[in-house]
Amino acid sequence: MDRLRQRADFLAVANGARVSSSAFTLQSRRRDDLGPIRVGFTVTKKNGNAPERNRIRRRLRAAVRALDAMAMRPHHDYVLVGRRAALTCDFSTMLDDLRSALQRVDRQDLKRQGPKRKAPEPRPGSNDETQNET
Secondary structure (H helix, E strand, C coil): CEECCCHHHHHHHHCCEEEECCCEEEEEEECCCCCCCEEEEECCHHHCCHHHHHHHHHHHHHHHHHCCHHHCCCCEEEEEEECHHHCCCCHHHHHHHHHHHHHHHHHHHHHHHCCCCCCCCCCCCCCHHHHHCC
16 A cells, blocks of 8 residues: 555546545545555644644544555545544544545446446438438
């Protein structure tokens, strides 16, 4: 499991599926390459001063490390956006929220992809070639 570090990667994940929890928001995006799972962490300044934001980020990193890597889908990027509630939330509750958020975001990804559909076949008589022959 690798870390997301570049702003462009964070912005790309922001356009993907999103699930909110009391302590964080989880964002997810499928990548087209065969690279490892990548996880990024961000906490905005409205969540407190630098030591508080660092503590929120550390708790989120610890939750991801404690979680089984099998809970995350391969070839995906994840971003956890920390909230102030992550400071006071019980760690086991945060782990349960993360597991449930991963399951919900996977369901959202499947809905976005939708079933694979074939291209509609042209109707007889609606072909451009037959109309242009006159």
